[in-house]
Amino acid sequence: MAARFFDLDALGLALLEESKSRAATLRQQGTIPCLALVEVGDDPQSATYVSRKIEDCEKVGIAVRKIVLSESITQADLLEQILRLDEDSAITGILVQLPLPTHLEEGQVLQAISAEKDVDGLHPVNLLSLTTSDPSVIPCTVRGIDAVLQQAGLVLEGANVAVLGRGRLVGGPAALLLSGKSRNATVTILHRKSRNLKNVLKNSDVIIAAAGSAHLITSDMVRSGAVVIDVGMSWPEGSLQGDVHPAVADVASWMTPPDRSFGVMTRMMLLKTVLDLAEKRIAA
Numbered sequence: 244m245a246a247r248f249f250d251l252d253a254l255g256l257a258l259l260e261e262s263k264s265r266a267a268t269l270r271q272q273g274t275i276p277c278l279a280l281v282e283v284g285d286d287p288q289s290a291t292y293v294s295r296k297i298e299d300c301e302k303v304g305i306a307v308r309k310i311v312l313s314e315s316i317t318q319a320d321l322l323e324q325i326l327r328l329d330e331d332s333a334i335t336g337i338l339v340q341l342p343l344p345t346h347l348e349e350g351q352v353l354q355a356i357s358a359e360k361d362v363d364g365l366h367p368v369n370l371l372s373l374t375t376s377d378p379s380v381i382p383c384t385v386r387g388i389d390a391v392l393q394q395a396g397l398v399l400e401g402a403n404v405a406v407l408g409r410g411r412l413v414g415g416p417a418a419l420l421l422s423g424k425s426r427n428a429t430v431t432i433l434h435r436k437s438r439n440l441k442n443v444l445k446n447s448d449v450i451i452a453a454a455g456s457a458h459l460i461t462s463d464m465v466r467s468g469a470v471v472i473d474v475g476m477s478w479p480e481g482s483l484q485g486d487v488h489p490a491v492a493d494v495a496s497w498m499t500p501p502d503r504s505f506g507v508m509t510r511m512m513l514l515k516t517v518l519d520l521a522e523k524r525i526a527a
């Protein structure tokens with residue numbers, strides 16, 4: 244079997260157009276959607292991601308407030324900065340770029356953003372809502388994963404899904420959403436201590452790879468006809484690699500294109516969530 248590839252570029256473009264028109268409508272109604280982007284330290288990769296997010300926002304008409312804080316900021320000062328953004332009524336969404344320098348406690352920082360402005364969907368209240376029949380804010384990469392599955396008409400209900408990785412941004416929330424009462428899949432979470440990785444993968448209808456371990460999943464681990472989504476990123480020899488070996492395309496029925504990053508979906512879903520929260524505030 245040769246896999247069909249999800250058309251991430253076409254989906255991304257459609258999402259961009261949709262966001263442009265929603266932002267225009269909001270502005271006509273007198274609300275300027277405004278995203279505060281908080282960057283701590285000067286990690287070059289984080290800086291690149293943040294500048295891409297700014298470009299995306301500018302393209303659709305979302306205002307941006309970029310806040311760059313010193314690498315050596317204390318936890319208390321960072322919390323204070325976030326509180327200030329949270330109280331600023333001109334700001335409709337807040338994103339703190341991860342990872343934070345190791346002396347800072349990410350969980351506490353993410354909890355300081357009120358759930359109504361939490362565009363990453365990483366506040367504990369929003370995370371818990373992923374398990375319910377009506378999730379509030381779905382973290383952007385997970386929202387992208389869900390959207391590509393839906394777009395291809397793939398049904399999750401009752402399916403065996405393996406999620407490789409239990410990270411804060413992708414694997415953890417993906418497992419909560421897909422196993423929850425809105426999507427109703429049977430989910431197995433795999434991590435470094437998992438003993439039977441190959442067996443679990445081989446028994447799965449859908450595989451979500453979010454480990455950041457280059458080509459960990461090879462075609463012998465995948466059932467014929469499985470659906471495989473790879474969002475993992477690593478740079479083992481300087482160039483970007485996914486978690487899934489390209490030859491998996493010979494056995495899968497649907498797969499993310501091996502030569503494309505999933506980043507476009509993550510970025511477009513961030514815009515969508517910023518607009519969702521801005522619209523909700525008007526409705527509230």
Ligand SMILES: NC(=O)C1=CN([C@@H]2O[C@H](COP(=O)(O)OP(=O)(O)OC[C@H]3O[C@@H](n4cnc5c(N)ncnc54)[C@H](OP(=O)(O)O)[C@@H]3O)[C@@H](O)[C@H]2O)C=CC1
Nearest residue numbers: 408409410412413414434435453454455475476505506509
């Ligand atoms: N394309 C995109 O748009 C985006 C991509 N990403 C990428 O997605 C991946 C996941 O990110 P994030 O959710 O932050 O997770 P983390 O990078 O924080 O964690 C990775 C997870 O994968 C597990 N893992 C790593 N290697 C292996 C292995 N060899 N076998 C089994 N499990 C393994 C780890 O297990 P353990 O818990 O035991 O350590 C951990 O749970 C990363 O590669 C990241 O770069 C993230 C955001 C957006």
Ligand SMILES: Nc1nc(=O)c2c([nH]1)NC[C@@H]1CN(c3ccc(C(=O)N[C@@H](CCC(=O)O)C(=O)O)cc3)C=[N+]21
Nearest residue numbers: 292295338339340341342363383504505506507509510
């Ligand atoms: N609070 C927070 N929220 C995040 O959503 C978040 C984060 N922190 N920290 C880092 C990860 C990673 N992430 C990506 C965003 C865009 C691309 C992306 O745009 N990739 C390029 C290609 C890859 C590249 O060139 O590196 C593209 O698709 O064009 C990738 C990955 C969001 N993350």
